[in-house]
Amino acid sequence: MSVQEQKPHIVMLPFMAQAHMLPMVDLVRVLAKRGLTISILATPHNAGRFKTVIDRAIATGLDIHVLHLKFPCSEVGLPDGCENFDMLASGDDVFKFFKAIDMLKEQVEERLRQLEPSPSCLIADACFPSWATTIALKLHFPRILFYATTCFALLCQHIQNNCKELDAITSDTEYFVMPGLPDRIELTKAQLRGAPNNPSFEWNEIWDEMRKAESEAFGAIVVNTFEELESEYIKEYKKAIGKGVWCVGPVSLCNKDYADKVERGNKLVSTAENEYYLQWLDSKEPGSVIYVCLGSQSSPATLQLIELALALEASNRPFIWVLRNASEESQKWILEEKFEERSRTGGS
Structure with a gap:
């Protein structure tokens, strides 16, 4: 295939946490359906979580490739195979995890150098350090940031980092009107905070790297939201x-097939168990069931x-409660x- 005939080749670098990784895997399929070549860089454990869904997409003719990165667990003091945020046992492990991510730099650069055809761009999760931008620039293509959250949350975070007025608020529980928002919204410092109270030097380093990555990346970011x-x-x-902000969401709508929906996450329950819950839900009145899930972490x-x-x-309402x-x-x-x-009689 001549250079003129080559399809754009997009490399995706998802962050190793469910709420980040799953939307990016959805975006992989959205882009591949547009006729692009997509390569995903992932560690073996994380690649295993979306293998079934990606294999099914490849079987339909989509040009998707999964390239493995070795996650340096033992080098930072994490158990072997501890490759996702939801596998961390303590707060201290978080810093080890980010240290391991920092150590992926050379592997990522080597993978990107070896790719044929050369990448058109790198779409890396915003949680990856600025070295992802440095590598992309070094290899002469842009690094585009991907955010799995909303622009409301991103705007609040930006205001929190840059508005000096908030420094004067000392109470964690006192409500205040968030400045700079289109609507009147009252929050507390505890609700707004995206990091622990009195963050350590390590936390500050992590947040500083994320802000640096945002400022240095290409002139537009991709967000899983819609106008x-x-x-x-x-x-x-x-x-x-x-x-610029490119709104590509909700990317989860790419999951049309029943199998894609139920196999999208980490562990798939047995068919019998899955059928039991579906039948139980079908037996209840529409809008009557409370679903409680506090996330994967x-x-x-x-x-x-x-x-x-x-x-x-x-x-006194039927409910399903997911406990982690x-x-x-x-x-x-x-x-x-x-x-x-x-x-x-009321829940499951």
Whole structure:
């Protein structure tokens, strides 16, 4: 194929956390359906999480390639195979995880150099350090940032980082009107904060790198949002950062097939279990079921879990509650109080 006939070749570098990785894998298929060649750089464990979905896409004729990176777990003191944010056991492991990400620089550069045809651009998650931009510039193509969140959240974060007025607010629980937003919205410092209170030197380094990556990247960023959802916030965010914003969402709509929807995440429940939950949902009135899931990283403390459990029970509504890594103490309470049995008529 001549240079003139070559399709654009996009390289994707997803961050190793479910809420970041899954939207980027969706975007991979969206772009591939437009006739582009797509290469995904991922560690073996993370690639395994989306292998079934990507293999099915490749089988339809989409030009997608998965290239593995070795995640340096042992070099930073993480257990072998600990390659995703939801596998971290403690707050200290977060810093080890970001240190390991920093050590991927040489591997990523080597992979990008070897690719044929040469990449047209690198779309890297915004959580990757500025070295991704440095490598792209060195190899003569742009690094484009990808954000899986909304422009509302990004604008709030930008204001938080740049508005001196907020420094005068010392209370974590006092509500204030967030300046610079198109609407009157009241928040507290605790709600706004995207990092721990009194962040350590390590946290500050991580956030500084992300801000540096945003400022140095190509003149437009890709965001998993859409104009009809938050047009004013998109407009204000463009103005605030002085870059273009390409709204490509919601990318999850690319999941048309039933199999793509249920196999999109990490672990697929058995077919029998999946059918049980679907039949249970079908037996309930539309709009009657409460769904509770605190994400792939949050594990409530036992007292929080008990309060949430009692509130769900008191609602007298059917519910599905997804629990991640409940502590032994929490599991003991659930068993001793026979909570599942008590709520069986209302929830699952």
